[in-house]
Amino acid sequence: MTAAAANWEHRFMRLADVVERRLxxxxxxxxxxxxxxxxxxxxxxxxxxxxxxxxxxALTLRLIRNERQAYSTLTISGDAHTDDEAIAGTLAALRAALEDASADPHLLVDTTTWTQATRRRGTLPKIESLLSVVERCAARLDFVGxxxxxxMxxxxxxxxxxxxxxxxDNFNFSWSLYDASxxxxxxxxxxxxxxxxxFARKVEEAAARMPVLARPARTLAPGNYRAWLAPAALxxxxxxxxxxxxSARKQATSRSEFHRLNSGEASLDERVTLTEDIGLGITPGFSEDGYERETVPLIRAGRGAQQLTSARTAREYGLRPNGAPANEMPISLSMQGGDLADSDVLAALDTGLYVGNLWYVNFSDRMDCRMTGMTRFATFWVEHGEIVAPIEAMRFDDSLYRLLGSELDRIGAxxxxxxxxxxxxxxxxxxxxLPGVLVRGFRLTL
Structure with a gap:
């Protein structure tokens, strides 16, 4: 734990006490x-x-009284006196707002008492070291990142x-290597x-494929193609x-793209398991409504399991909240791996598409969970286990019911x-x- 993070924890706990003393x-x-x-x-x-x-x-104060609520966010200055005065003024403004607020029929907050703490210290590069390694590894490359x-x-x-x-402590570094084209x-x-x-190995692996980008691009006709969808594409x-x-709310109103899956009318391949996995430790184990977040099986062995249920949805539809955020989106989603080793991907693909990324993805048919988008960069034509040419950008239109169902061949390990x-x-x-997936047919439309 860094000294700065420890200082934030001390500041926050002190300010929370200040808030509660003024109630x-x-x-x-x-x-x-x-x-x-x-x-x-x-x-x-x-x-x-x-x-x-x-x-x-940023400190957010949420004041509740008689099923009415109001909230406000203020920036912490670091000066105790200034922050305390800001809290006093904010509470006064919230009390005034509650006088005019309507009762919220779907308001629900956790009233149990719990304590939890996660402190994970990482190994991050010093900026001088980062600049040095990028300079060394990206020499003679057009590196944009x-x-x-x-x-956090x-x-x-x-x-x-x-x-x-x-x-x-964590880091996220994304970059692209460009060629003259x-x-x-x-x-x-x-x-x-x-x-x-x-980092050096990842740059080297990408650089090794740059000569392929310089080859004439292959233009494919619309149709179904055997394809490897790398983790970033999936x-x-x-x-x-x-x-x-x-979303439990979308499922309750029959508007979930996986409604047929969750209702038992359809299924995916039995090797597909998706979980909202709080155990990954990449997101807080508590929600803004005060509920402890739970690990939730969303798809188990290809079949719909549970949904993400926020406090408001739980009260409106008589469900049990499981700590999901208000938008009921997964924030720590994990998919179980399979048996296809990274080193065997090209051989298992044999002839077809290697799809590194997908772009501009949107729905073309929500109730079929069908999406459309572009292949763009980092998509290659593979023949007999060898990358032979880049592919001109193509539009795809396909359903997760197919890609993770009837068309699923192998799952990356x-x-x-x-x-x-x-x-x-x-x-x-x-x-x-997420792992990558090898599919028997990926639909390109134009």
């Missing part, structure tokens, strides 16, 4: 924190274009007595334990479906951790841990 009879307060100490570096043409460090903490790494902290405190703390190969490296050797499909497919790379306002927690 009056009948009031309930839920206090949350999102804080970080992060480094950011942007590269272009193998050179540093932007570099910076962010230290920030973005690095974000550091400590999330806190929760309830005036009912619950306390939660989650802090970890403008084609590129994208690679990601994310985790908690940085290794110069692993993540685009499952990530798009995850916006609503695993090594799931890859793909952390959430969003930095909009703050670095995000969570992500996906």
């Amino acid at each position: 009056v009879t009948g009031e309930v307060a839920l206090t949350t924190l999102a804080a970080e100490e992060s480094d950011f570096v942007r590269f272009n043409a193998s050179k540093v274009r932007q570099i910076g460090h962010v230290s920030q903490g 973005f690095y974000a790494g550091g400590s 902290a999330r806190g929760f405190a309830s005036s009912n007595g619950s306390r939660g703390w989650h802090e970890l 403008g084609r590129a190969i994208k690679t990601t490296y994310a985790g908690e334990q940085w290794s110069d050797e692993v 993540a685009e499909l499952i990530g798009t479906a995850s916006f609503t497919a695993f 090594t799931p890859e951790l793909l952390l959430n790379d969003s930095t909009w306002g703050e670095r995000s927690t969570g992500g996906l841990q």
